[in-house]
Amino acid sequence: MTSTAFDSAALAVSDTASDAVSSPAVALTIAGSEATGGAGAQADLKTFQELGVFGIANLTCIVSFDPKDNWNHRFVPVDQQVIADQLEATTAAYGAASGAPVLDTVKIGMLGSPATISTVAEALADGQFANVVLDPVLICKGQEPGHALDTDQALKAQILPLATFVTPNHFEAESLSGLEITNVESLKAAAVRIHELSGAAVLAKGGVRLAGPDAVDVYYDGETLEVLSAPKVGEVAVSGAGCSLAAAVTAELAKGATPLEAARTAKAFVTAGIRNRVASGAPFDALWQGGPR
Numbered sequence: 001m002t003s004t005a006f007d008s009a010a011l012a013v014s015d016t017a018s019d020a021v022s023s024p025a026v027a028l029t030i031a032g033s034e035a036t037g038g039a040g041a042q043a044d045l046k047t048f049q050e051l052g053v054f055g056i057a058n059l060t061c062i063v064s065f066d067p068k069d070n071w072n073h074r075f076v077p078v079d080q081q082v083i084a085d086q087l088e089a090t091t092a093a094y095g096a097a098s099g100a101p102v103l104d105t106v107k108i109g110m111l112g113s114p115a116t117i118s119t120v121a122e123a124l125a126d127g128q129f130a131n132v133v134l135d136p137v138l139i140c141k142g143q144e145p146g147h148a149l150d151t152d153q154a155l156k157a158q159i160l161p162l163a164t165f166v167t168p169n170h171f172e173a174e175s176l177s178g179l180e181i182t183n184v185e186s187l188k189a190a191a192v193r194i195h196e197l198s199g200a201a202v203l204a205k206g207g208v209r210l211a212g213p214d215a216v217d218v219y220y221d222g223e224t225l226e227v228l229s230a231p232k233v234g235e236v237a238v239s240g241a242g243c244s245l246a247a248a249v250t251a252e253l254a255k256g257a258t259p260l261e262a263a264r265t266a267k268a269f270v271t272a273g274i275r276n277r278v279a280s281g282a283p284f285d286a287l288w289q290g291g292p293r
């Protein structure tokens, strides 16, 4: 038997030893499905599991890349009532009154339309969530630009004010801050500006978009400004890096870490996942959440 093979004998023993229920930290991702498994809800759930958190996904949309059309994104929204139903089921199962592990930490990934943004904002408004991690996925390759602009504006107006932690990439940080980002100094300025706008802790990602040997991210929470840096692994972005970073922050917050600790752990998790990435026939390799093992 290899070390990774499933050990059914050990399972049988532990089955009889205890039937106590488990109480892991729990976290919800409200996100889109990305069919190839690199990004979106799939990346979030894998990250939660690797970090010891019971993961829940409520789907907002289904994205299927189109290999016949330059890998543009085919985007299908989930019906608004179905999104609301998922949120209702989840918050009832893990609400404060449920007697179950309490769900107070949520990650928000791709919402994709103004209608979905309103549905999600409404569900978050009752304040169940102490930690709201927003990965402000602003544009989906192949989405119609007019539609994407409405979505950006709705996200800024309705979801950003609810966030306690925001993880913009280079493009999203420019869009949210209104600043041009060309180096670490301007990335810092953008992180400060986004904190001022939102009140949230900010982890602004330079990734491979800034020149230099290191992948640099900037953390700012109103008091602490910290540059998180790791040697770049190649110069090409890896699918799922942004989703997994925000998901790792979410998992750590669900377990009780401070925002700064969560940011540091997430950076290390993603760096190891990129080093051990999975080759894909799509234009980007995919981050491997098992990499840190």
Ligand code: PXL
Residues within 6 Å of the ligand: 031, 032, 033, 034, 039, 040, 041, 063, 109, 110, 137, 240, 242, 243
């Ligand atoms: O990486 C951003 C992202 C998030 N969520 C979904 C996606 C993508 C990118 O493809 O498809 C569902």
